[in-house]
Amino acid sequence: MIETPYLLFLGDAPDMLAAKVAQGIRDWRPENAIGQFRMEGCKADMNLPDMTLAEAKAAGARTLVIGVANRGGVISAAWKKVLVEALEEGFDLASGLHNLLRDEPDLKAVAEATGRRLHDVRVPSVQYPIANGEKRTGKRCLAVGTDCSVGKMYTAMAMDRDMKQRGLKSSFRATGQTGILITGEGVPLDAVIADFMAGSVEWLTPGNDPDHWDMIEGQGSLFHVSYSGVTMALIHGGQPDALILSHEPTREHMRGLPGYKLPSLEMLRDTALPLARVANPACEVVGVSVNTQHMGEDEAQSYLAEVEARMGLPATDPYRFGAAKLVDALVALG
Amino acid sequence: MIETPYLLFLGDAPDMLAAKVAQGIRDWRPENAIGQFRMEGCKADMNLPDMTLAEAKAAGARTLVIGVANRGGVISAAWKKVLVEALEEGFDLASGLHNLLRDEPDLKAVAEATGRRLHDVRVPSVQYPIANGEKRTGKRCLAVGTDCSVGKMYTAMAMDRDMKQRGLKSSFRATGQTGILITGEGVPLDAVIADFMAGSVEWLTPGNDPDHWDMIEGQGSLFHVSYSGVTMALIHGGQPDALILSHEPTREHMRGLPGYKLPSLEMLRDTALPLARVANPACEVVGVSVNTQHMGEDEAQSYLAEVEARMGLPATDPYRFGAAKLVDALVALG
Numbered sequence: 027m028i029e030t031p032y033l034l035f036l037g038d039a040p041d042m043l044a045a046k047v048a049q050g051i052r053d054w055r056p057e058n059a060i061g062q063f064r065m066e067g068c069k070a071d072m073n074l075p076d077m078t079l080a081e082a083k084a085a086g087a088r089t090l091v092i093g094v095a096n097r098g099g100v101i102s103a104a105w106k107k108v109l110v111e112a113l114e115e116g117f118d119l120a121s122g123l124h125n126l127l128r129d130e131p132d133l134k135a136v137a138e139a140t141g142r143r144l145h146d147v148r149v150p151s152v153q154y155p156i157a158n159g160e161k162r163t164g165k166r167c168l169a170v171g172t173d174c175s176v177g178k179m180y181t182a183m184a185m186d187r188d189m190k191q192r193g194l195k196s197s198f199r200a201t202g203q204t205g206i207l208i209t210g211e212g213v214p215l216d217a218v219i220a221d222f223m224a225g226s227v228e229w230l231t232p233g234n235d236p237d238h239w240d241m242i243e244g245q246g247s248l249f250h251v252s253y254s255g256v257t258m259a260l261i262h263g264g265q266p267d268a269l270i271l272s273h274e275p276t277r278e279h280m281r282g283l284p285g286y287k288l289p290s291l292e293m294l295r296d297t298a299l300p301l302a303r304v305a306n307p308a309c310e311v312v313g314v315s316v317n318t319q320h321m322g323e324d325e326a327q328s329y330l331a332e333v334e335a336r337m338g339l340p341a342t343d344p345y346r347f348g349a350a351k352l353v354d355a356l357v358a359l360g
Numbered sequence: 361m362i363e364t365p366y367l368l369f370l371g372d373a374p375d376m377l378a379a380k381v382a383q384g385i386r387d388w389r390p391e392n393a394i395g396q397f398r399m400e401g402c403k404a405d406m407n408l409p410d411m412t413l414a415e416a417k418a419a420g421a422r423t424l425v426i427g428v429a430n431r432g433g434v435i436s437a438a439w440k441k442v443l444v445e446a447l448e449e450g451f452d453l454a455s456g457l458h459n460l461l462r463d464e465p466d467l468k469a470v471a472e473a474t475g476r477r478l479h480d481v482r483v484p485s486v487q488y489p490i491a492n493g494e495k496r497t498g499k500r501c502l503a504v505g506t507d508c509s510v511g512k513m514y515t516a517m518a519m520d521r522d523m524k525q526r527g528l529k530s531s532f533r534a535t536g537q538t539g540i541l542i543t544g545e546g547v548p549l550d551a552v553i554a555d556f557m558a559g560s561v562e563w564l565t566p567g568n569d570p571d572h573w574d575m576i577e578g579q580g581s582l583f584h585v586s587y588s589g590v591t592m593a594l595i596h597g598g599q600p601d602a603l604i605l606s607h608e609p610t611r612e613h614m615r616g617l618p619g620y621k622l623p624s625l626e627m628l629r630d631t632a633l634p635l636a637r638v639a640n641p642a643c644e645v646v647g648v649s650v651n652t653q654h655m656g657e658d659e660a661q662s663y664l665a666e667v668e669a670r671m672g673l674p675a676t677d678p679y680r681f682g683a684a685k686l687v688d689a690l691v692a693l694g
Binding site: 261282 | 490492551554555596597620639
């Protein structure tokens with residue numbers, strides 16, 4: 027578990043896109059983001075107070091989170107200077123970079139000398155069990171996508187926020203690097219060893235109050251040949267009571283796979299639901315989440331209306347138009 | 361790649377069942393098994409010549425393969441004595457044990473001093489790529505099961521043998537510890553990191569002659585919640601042209617999951633085939649392989665006849681009655 031609140035390290039981000047981890051934290055857990063640390067030339071801005079390490083420390087920040095992608099696969103000398111200073115100032119460090127903090131001898135040595143922790147959220151820190159398939163108490167919701175990167179995490183985040191605003195019991199359960207950095211805990215599922223994937227999801231979503239919902243972050247897609255095994259493990263390890271179908275209508279082929287067309291929402295429903303019912307016979311598809319970022323407002327609204335009519339399910343873009351419809355559907359499930 | 365031929369180490373096996381790795385090698389690659397090494401009290405016998413290390417060395421053996429399970433999760437002092445001597449005599453060691461040979465300081469030191477290799481086939485030795493989903497030349501066949509441990513490996517082995525006897529081009533592709541020890545190479549799929557599972561299967565079954573068949577060893581089951589992700593990665597990474605449905609009719613529940621019933625062969629077909637067609641639209645289900653070991657001869661034959669009539673597919677127990685029917689079906693596919 028990563029200690030909050032955070033100071034967000036934006037480094038020398040060349041643009042906003044490079045700082046999407048910081049953006050996720052700012053959007054979904056603003057209470058975790060006390061300020062931002064920007065180096066010379068930084069082109070990203072989270073509209074948070076710019077702080078020095080000392081100022082952030084005084085304001086109560088516990089962890090410096092690397093909220094930006096690094097260039098060229100190395101942690102630069104300029105970054106290093108800040109990271110070492112942060113450890114000396116008493117911050118833990120947290121990172122989702124492919125280059126692990128722990129693999130940098132200087133960071134490792136300073137962390138040991140100062141008693142600070144290096145959180146590399148890309149690699150598991152837990153010995154997960156093999157899944158036992160036993161029915162757990164409490165409820166679980168999982169978004170499954172026609173493709174990767176269609177908004178499954180944002181859907182779960184938006185539903186979790188809406189649930190909490192209604193005073194309902196909900197926990198967002200992170201299964202990827204960004205989600206883990208946003209919430210401070212979770213399972214880096216794509217880095218888990220095959221035999222333990224479903225078990226890690228069981229571990230992440232343990233038995234809970236009967237009226238508590240886990241909003242599980244989805245990964246991959248049953249139709250994406252590179253990552254479908256990860257999705258399968260989420261469906262069986264998560265034993266969801268409710269599935270949300272997630273889609274991005276303007277995509278011309280599966281992400282990174284030019285020869286592969288996206289399936290229809292009907293195909294996704296008819297594939298995912300029977301598989302989910304292996305682990306939870308009561309599972310239902312309750313709604314559709316559409317990523318409309320590449321559509322105008324009218325186009326988006328008419329697309330959603332068409333989907334609702336065709337699928338007989340509530341459909342929304344939870345980031346753009348709110349998640350209320352999807353949460354209503356969960357509540358109706360009882 | 362493990363160097364052949366082997367001397368099979370049976371240790372102090374309490375019974376034949378404990379030596380099933382040795383049995384697999386003896387059954388499927390007898391040309392790889394020059395002899396057996398038995399310690400005092402060994403209750404297993406492969407009907408191979410008993411040899412000392414020196415005799416086996418003189419007969420040309422290159423690797424001592426641990427063909428027996430160890431008791432209590434430790435490599436005993438009595439075993440160690442033999443293993444160290446084998447390294448000194450010039451043998452490589454190969455093992456599928458959970459305890460890795462490389463984690464034993466004495467074995468590691470002697471192997472380094474003698475220049476011998478320690479093959480721990482339970483852990484990957486290759487950095488696998490992420491699957492790219494590109495169509496490969498050549499043909500591939502995969503057995504998918506209603507459950508784990510229903511005879512998928514034996515089905516692929518038996519089909520591979522029959523293909524070779526007919527002069528057809530075929531390679532058995534091992535994806536588990538036993539298969540890797542039998543053939544000397546493969547991918548330990550259950551130990552591969554999630555993101556690279558499908559890519560490891562692509563790596564294992566590369567482009568080949570148009571009339572060459574890879575007989576891919578199946579793993580897990582789409583209906584086994586602990587391991588379904590591994591099966592999914594095999595189906596998408598292997599992009600099979602042909603699926604064989606594998607079943608064990610006397611099993612009362614999914615292996616290790618008392619609350620879970622086995623699916624019907626029809627459910628398996630209707631679930632696996634659409635998923636396989638995501639990666640290979642030309643995929644067909646060509647036959648059924650039934651593990652009849654717990655059935656009498658008449659019972660087995662009448663069960664197979666019933667399955668053939670019901671499914672409209674050739675059905676056999678390839679271990680008991682031969683794989684010819686299944687190979688005929690592959691050949692008919694063209």
